[in-house]
Amino acid sequence: MDWLLVKAGVNWKSLFGKGYGADVDRSKLKNAKLDKSEAIAIYSSIVIIIVGVVYWLIQIRGVLEMLEMAYG
Amino acid sequence: MGQAVELLPFFEWMETSLLGQIGKSYGGVYAIGQSIHLMSLAVLGGTVLVTDLRLLNIVLTEVPSEAVADNAHKWFKRALLLIVATGIFMASAVAIRMYHNPFFWAKMSSLLVGITFVFAVKRPLLKMPHSDINPLALKAVATASLMLWFTVAATGRWIGFS
Numbered sequence: 001m002d003w004l005l006v007k008a009g010v011n012w013k014s015l016f017g018k019g020y021g022a023d024v025d026r027s028k029l030k031n032a033k034l035d036k037s038e039a040i041a042i043y044s045s046i047v048i049i050i051v052g053v054v055y056w057l058i059q060i061r062g063v064l065e066m067l068e069m070a071y072g
Numbered sequence: 073m074g075q076a077v078e079l080l081p082f083f084e085w086m087e088t089s090l091l092g093q094i095g096k097s098y099g100g101v102y103a104i105g106q107s108i109h110l111m112s113l114a115v116l117g118g119t120v121l122v123t124d125l126r127l128l129n130i131v132l133t134e135v136p137s138e139a140v141a142d143n144a145h146k147w148f149k150r151a152l153l154l155i156v157a158t159g160i161f162m163a164s165a166v167a168i169r170m171y172h173n174p175f176f177w178a179k180m181s182s183l184l185v186g187i188t189f190v191f192a193v194k195r196p197l198l199k200m201p202h203s204d205i206n207p208l209a210l211k212a213v214a215t216a217s218l219m220l221w222f223t224v225a226a227t228g229r230w231i232g233f234s
Contacts, residue, residue: 038209041197045209045216048189052219055178 079171086167095165102165109158113225116151119144120221127202127214137210141198152187175234179227186220 086092095102125131126140163170170176194213197205 037197037200038206041193041209042206042212044189044193045212048185048216049212049219052216052223055223 083167083171086164089164091161092164092167095161105158105161108154109162112151112154115147116155117221117225119148119151120217124214124218127210137202145195173231173234175227175230179224179231182220182223182227186224189217189220
C-alpha cells in the first residue's frame with residue numbers, strides 16, 4: 001500500500017520517522033512487514049474517521065432540523 | 073435492502089424463540105440481562121478509553137503503553153463476549169421492533185466494523201513494540217477506535233429513543 005506515497009513522492013520512512021533512520025539495524029523482511037501493518041492501520045483508520053465524521057454530521061444535522069421544525 | 077428483507081423471518085423466529093419468550097415474559101430476567109449488558113459496555117468503554125487515550129499520550133503516560141494495551145485487551149475480550157451474549161438475549165425479546173429500527177442496524181454495522189478493526193488491524197499492530205511503530209499509525213488507530221466505539225455506544229443508546 002506504500003505505492004500511493006511513493007507515487008506522491010513522499011519519503012514514508014523519513015517523514016514520520018521515529019526509529020526509521022539508516023542507523024536502525026533491521027532486516028529488510030522485518031521492515032517490510034512493519035511498514036505494511038502500519039500502512040494498513042493508517043489507511044483503514046483514515047477511512048473509519050472520515051465515514052464516522054460524515055455519519056455524525058448527518059445525524060446532528062437531522063436533529064437540528066427536527067429541533068428547528070419543533071421550536072422554530 | 074434485499075438482504076435485510078431476507079433477514080425478517082430470522083427476526084420473527086428470534087422473537088418467538090425460547091430466549092425471546094423469556095425476555096418478553098419475565099421482566100426481571102430482562103432487567104438483569106440489560107444490567108449486565110450496560111455494565112459490560114462500561115468495562116468495554118473503559119478499556120477502549122484507557123488504551124486509546126494512552127496511545128494518544130493523554131492518560132497514564134508514566135505507564136508503558138504496551139502494558140496498558142495488553143491488559144486492557146484481556147478485559148475488552150471478556151466484556152465483548154458478555155455484551156454479545158446479553159445483546160442477543162435483549163434483541164430476541166424485541167426482535168421485530170429492532171429489525172425496523174435504523175439505529176439497530178447502525179449499531180450492528182459499527183459493532184461489526186469495530187470488532188474487525190480491533191482483531192484485524194489494531195491488535196496485530198499493537199503486538200509489536202510500540203517504540204518501533206510509526207507514531208502516526210498509533211494515533212490514527214487510537215482516533216479511529218474511539219470514533220468506532222463511540223458510534224457503537226451512541227447508536228446503541230439511540231435505539232431506546234427512536
